[in-house]
Amino acid sequence: NSSDLASVQNYLKKNRISPNIQYSGVAKGKNVFVIHLESLQQFMIDYKVNGQEIMPNIDKLYHENDTLSFDNFYNQVGQGKTADAELMLENSLFGLPEGAAMITDGTTNTFQAAPAILDQKGYTTASFHGDVPSFWNRDNAYKSWGYDYFFSKDYYKNADKAKYNVGYGMKDKIFLRDSAQYIQQLPQPFYAKLITVTNHYPYILDSKNKSIDAFDTGDSTVDPYAQTAHYLDQSVGEFMSYLKKTGLDKNSMIVMYGDHYGISNNHKPAIAKLLGKKKVTNYDLANFQKVPFMIHMPGLKGGINHTYGGEIDVLPTILNLLGVKNQDTIQFGQDLLAPNRNQTVAFRNGDFVSPTYTKYGGDVYDSQTGKELKHLSAKQKVAVDNLQNHVTTELSASDKVVNGDLLRFYQPKGFKKVIKSDFNYKESVG
Ligand code: GP9
Numbered sequence: 001n002s003s004d005l006a007s008v009q010n011y012l013k014k015n016r017i018s019p020n021i022q023y024s025g026v027a028k029g030k031n032v033f034v035i036h037l038e039s040l041q042q043f044m045i046d047y048k049v050n051g052q053e054i055m056p057n058i059d060k061l062y063h064e065n066d067t068l069s070f071d072n073f074y075n076q077v078g079q080g081k082t083a084d085a086e087l088m089l090e091n092s093l094f095g096l097p098e099g100a101a102m103i104t105d106g107t108t109n110t111f112q113a114a115p116a117i118l119d120q121k122g123y124t125t126a127s128f129h130g131d132v133p134s135f136w137n138r139d140n141a142y143k144s145w146g147y148d149y150f151f152s153k154d155y156y157k158n159a160d161k162a163k164y165n166v167g168y169g170m171k172d173k174i175f176l177r178d179s180a181q182y183i184q185q186l187p188q189p190f191y192a193k194l195i196t197v198t199n200h201y202p203y204i205l206d207s208k209n210k211s212i213d214a215f216d217t218g219d220s221t222v223d224p225y226a227q228t229a230h231y232l233d234q235s236v237g238e239f240m241s242y243l244k245k246t247g248l249d250k251n252s253m254i255v256m257y258g259d260h261y262g263i264s265n266n267h268k269p270a271i272a273k274l275l276g277k278k279k280v281t282n283y284d285l286a287n288f289q290k291v292p293f294m295i296h297m298p299g300l301k302g303g304i305n306h307t308y309g310g311e312i313d314v315l316p317t318i319l320n321l322l323g324v325k326n327q328d329t330i331q332f333g334q335d336l337l338a339p340n341r342n343q344t345v346a347f348r349n350g351d352f353v354s355p356t357y358t359k360y361g362g363d364v365y366d367s368q369t370g371k372e373l374k375h376l377s378a379k380q381k382v383a384v385d386n387l388q389n390h391v392t393t394e395l396s397a398s399d400k401v402v403n404g405d406l407l408r409f410y411q412p413k414g415f416k417k418v419i420k421s422d423f424n425y426k427e428s429v430g
């Protein structure tokens with residue numbers, strides 16, 4: 001109800017910061033590509049297997065002068081995995097403690113999502129994914145988010161060919177190549193999200209496409225991750241050359257992110273081997289939740305940024321770059337480039353990381369040294385309690401918004417309510 005809305009607004013008001021004005025509008029009017037890198041983790045950046053670089057294309061982008069890269073960026077998903085990542089990236093709302101909000105609330109709730117915001121600034125918006133449209137209830141949630149187009153499995157002639165399918169849709173190279181025909185038809189400026197899938201557990205790939213060794217941890221569920229990640233990297237490389245060939249690279253901003261871990265915490269001995277450690281602690285596992293996040297654009301003042309942040313922070317960051325005013329929206333993240341941001345990163349279960357303390361699996365660590373703090377001093381206890389309090393309050397305020405469908409009571413200035421029935425993704429655009 002409206003008193004819940006008032007308490008949420010009150011919380012957001014207290015936590016609101018100004019974005020980094022040096023970056024405000026530097027990408028104004030540019031096309032935006034959001035490339036969802038399935039299950040890609042940060043430790044894979046610059047990683048080698050038997051002397052061979054696994055992701056030369058992504059690594060190159062990561063280190064380029066006109067790429068903003070983040071090395072303390074965490075996935076914050078819960079059970080909704082990909083769906084939670086999509087929800088956070090495009091709404092700056094957290095997924096729910098259980099289930100996937102895209103399924104439970106995606107059809108009926110009111111949203112003020114990136115596609116709708118940008119559509120109202122003259123953008124054409126489209127999501128691309130080779131799986132069936134109903135997966136994660138995308139076909140309904142995307143209407144609520146204001147996507148003009150959703151190019152799902154039905155739009156890809158190669159989707160059902162056995163040699164191209166790896167479960168959850170086509171192999172990434174085919175998917176990205178066959179998306180080009182639609183990208184080319186989108187009126188500019190456009191916002192296009194491309195969701196890859198080949199680097200998804202159980203990391204299946206035909207032997208013809210395996211052009212690098214698997215890991216050698218002895219854990220057969222983990223080892224082929226190197227090969228599908230390598231394939232994903234090649235797909236990204238091919239897509240980048242396509243952008244160059246068409247000249248789209250010059251007037252586009254490219255955002256890339258890993259959605260969540262590929263290697264779960266059930267594989268500790270393998271994780272220890274990959275990290276070159278005898279044993280992994282909960283601190284190592286917290287670090288292992290880092291995923292790549294990069295923003296690339298010709299002329300962008302880039303570099304590797306060490307701020308602690310996560311998926312919840314992407315939307316305010318992007319809107320600032322695009323020069324879209326974002327002061328009265330209900331969003332829980334903060335611009336990743338803002339100097340005075342709160343760097344406490346909430347995990348969905350209430351654990352957290354921050355530049356000072358990390359709490360993971362119930363254990364508390366000094367974030368700088370990685371040392372476990374078994375007995376907190378009075379001062380440390382106050383600091384940790386403050387962080388915990390911030391995280392719990394933030395998560396429960398976001399849950400109030402989603403569970404109570406509170407955005408239906410609220411409209412940011414200048415924002416027009418999305419009319420879901422305006423969209424029909426079944427129509428052929430050919
Ligand atoms: C399915 C794909 C996978 O369409 O996006 O979702 P995930 O299993 O990673 O949540």
Ligand code: MN
Nearest residue numbers: 039081082259
């Ligand atoms: Mn996923």
